[in-house]
Amino acid sequence: MHYTPPHASWVNQVELFFSILQRKVITNGNFASREDLIAKLLAFIAEYDQKARPFRWTYAADPLVA
Numbered sequence: 001m002h003y004t005p006p007h008a009s010w011v012n013q014v015e016l017f018f019s020i021l022q023r024k025v026i027t028n029g030n031f032a033s034r035e036d037l038i039a040k041l042l043a044f045i046a047e048y049d050q051k052a053r054p055f056r057w058t059y060a061a062d063p064l065v066a
Contacts (some may be wrong), residue, residue, distance in 0.1 A: 020048070 025044045031037040 021045075 021041070025040055029037070029040065031040065049059065
């Protein structure tokens with residue numbers, strides 16, 4: 001049996017957020033300057049915070065079949 005460190009679930013959430021940020025803002029982005037990039041990042045974060053909703057975790061702890 002392998003026990004995941006208690007902080008790992010938070011790390012996964014941070015990685016998920018940065019993945020979304022990269023796909024929605026950075027990849028294929030066109031930035032006139034560093035300030036433009038910062039402004040677009042902050043605008044995305046503000047919009048993301050307004051739209052974010054909790055989700056229901058549905059994993060039942062049954063073994064995953066590979």
